[in-house]
Amino acid sequence: MSDFNNSFWNIWVILLTLGGIAFCIIILWTQSRARSNSGQVTGHVWDENLEEYNNPMPNWWRWLFYGTIFFALVYLALYPGLGNFAGKHQWTSAGQYEKEKAAAEAQFKAAYGELLTQNVELVAADPKAREAGERLFLNYCAQCHGSDAKGSKGFPNLTDSDWLWGGEPAQIKETLLKGRMAVMPAFGHLGEEVIKDLATYVRSLSGAVTDKSIRAARGKEAFANNGCAACHGAEGKGTLGLAPNLTDKVWLYGGRDAVLIETIAKGRTNQMPAFGEFLGEDKVHLLTAYVYGLSQGNRTEAAKPEGK
Ligand code: HEC
Ligand code: HEC
Incomplete structure (x- = not known):
């Protein structure tokens, strides 16, 4: 049980628990002594002739109840249950897990x-x-x-x-x-055209055939001028521990134009x-x-x- 930060609740739980047990004892004690009316019918009748007698509980039943009360007291002495009291065994679920x-x-x-x-x-x-x-x-x-x-x-x-x-x-x-934490920064501020140039250039790096050689040439320049090369290397071959190789055909997010544009414009953050x-x-x-x-x-x- 986690500790209460206010001693009132500690005392409150102890009183409720012990009070409940004491209440059971009192009820059991007084009810088993009230034999004055025993043997008389209560007047309750079921199924035409099934009458209820006002007899006390049989002894075996009464002692079973006392047994449960005894068990509860022993349990509360050994294990947590009474407010902050940890019990004699000092048992905790965290302790059992560790064991x-x-x-x-x-x-x-x-x-x-x-x-x-x-x-x-x-x-x-x-x-x-x-x-x-x-x-x-x-x-x-x-x-x-x-x-x-x-x-x-x-x-x-x-x-x-x-x-x-x-x-x-x-x-x-x-x-x-x-x-590991990988961060590819977002380059949305470069504008749509430059990002398209860059995506075309990146695609061309891994040998994808492209008829947009002018775009790729412009992309190559943008790659060098906007700091891509600082992480991915001048030839886009990647830097271990910093940025992946863009010249192989292995893509973490995808090598299609649309995906590359999204990667460059919005950046990517990834965590292992x-x-x-x-x-x-x-x-x-x-x-x-x-x-x-x-x-x-x-x-x-x-x-x-x-x-x-
Ligand atoms: C600060 C270093 C850094 C800079 C600058 C940078 N990148 Fe990246 N880039 C990364 C990292 C790190 C990843 C891998 C992200 C991941 O693993 O989720 C990445 C991933 C990528 C990918 C996805 C590769 C794949 O396998 O799907 C592309 C494409 C890419 N970068 C292009 C560029 C371009 C173009 C620029 C320049 C506009 C650029 N990067 C600038 C660090 C950088
Ligand atoms: C919640 C998802 C997740 C789980 C679980 C996970 N990984 Fe990963 N792992 C990733 C991501 C995402 C990356 C890529 C990080 C990046 O972009 O750099 C990664 C990267 C790696 C890498 C580095 C790859 C490289 O290119 O250098 C290795 C190795 C790895 N994981 C092995 C494992 C092993 C072994 C386990 C199980 C113990 C595991 N991962 C569990 C998400 C996960």
């Missing part, structure tokens, strides 16, 4: 002990670790990245070799432990939540290995962004 969590963690450590001390490359090659990693991924990551980890609009594919924050074990681990505190170092270690393993089959040198 169960510690037990689960010990079990986890016992099952995966030696894997947790190995480096990520080794763990990624271990079938048992991959199975455990997949289970964790399905529980905690699949709702955003998909159960096949291939992502969707706004949620990156983790099985390719295209990384914004880096695909080396240490970089993946940092992403999982601390989370931090899992360090929630899952703990050990589970993150297994997940890092799992994610690292996913991308290994598809690794190509050419697709790596600049600065890596």
Whole structure:
């Protein structure tokens, strides 16, 4: 029970609880003693001839009631129930949760002990670790990245070799432990025409055929003059940890003109939540290995962004 910040409520709850129990005792006591009318009918009749007698409760029933009262008093002495009084056992739901969590963690450590001390490359090659990693991924990551980890609009594919924050074990681990926040600023102030030029140029970077070569040329200039290059690199190949590669065919939001225009005009803000505190170092270690393993089959040198 959370503590009351006013002692009145503490006393109020204690009085109500003990008063209620005392009231039950008094009723039970007085009613079981009032035998003066016993044996007489009350005058209540059902089903033509079923009459109610004014007899006291049978003893076994009365003692059952006393038993429940005794139980309540013992319970209130041991467990929380009387205002702020924590009870002799000092039991709390938070304490029980912590205890169960510690037990689960010990079990986890016992099952995966030696894997947790190995480096990520080794763990990624271990079938048992991959199975455990997949289970964790399905529980905690699949709702955003998909159960096949291939992502969707706004949620990156983790099985390719295209990384914004880096695909080396240490970089993946940092992403999982601390989370990541990506901000692509809005450039609506540049005006519709310039934004269209930029979108055409960005499209041309990944080899999309465009007949608007004049637009693309103007876009190239705007790209250099408006600070796009500061984040995405002079050739749009991206900067690790700062802005994605625009020259590959991998799009987080989409490579169609309309989507590019929206991205540039309105900007994008995206967040990968931090899992360090929630899952703990050990589970993150297994997940890092799992994610690292996913991308290994598809690794190509050419697709790596600049600065890596
Ligand atoms: C609430 C949705 C959400 C959940 C849950 C989530 N992610 Fe992410 N994750 C994202 C988003 C969004 C990004 C992209 C952030 C950005 O644009 O930089 C991301 C990025 C990443 C990246 C970096 C990719 C890169 O290109 O560098 C990795 C690795 C990753 N997530 C792994 C995981 C793992 C493993 C889990 C499960 C523990 C997980 N994510 C759970 C939303 C989520
Ligand atoms: C402050 C650094 C920064 C600047 C300046 C910047 N960008 Fe970005 N841009 C980003 C980041 C970070 C992302 C990734 C957002 C995410 O992961 O959600 C991004 C994403 C994009 C995307 C989406 C890519 C995809 O995969 O869908 C496009 C297109 C883009 N930027 C174009 C531009 C253009 C054009 C300019 C100049 C007008 C520009 N950016 C300026 C940081 C920047």
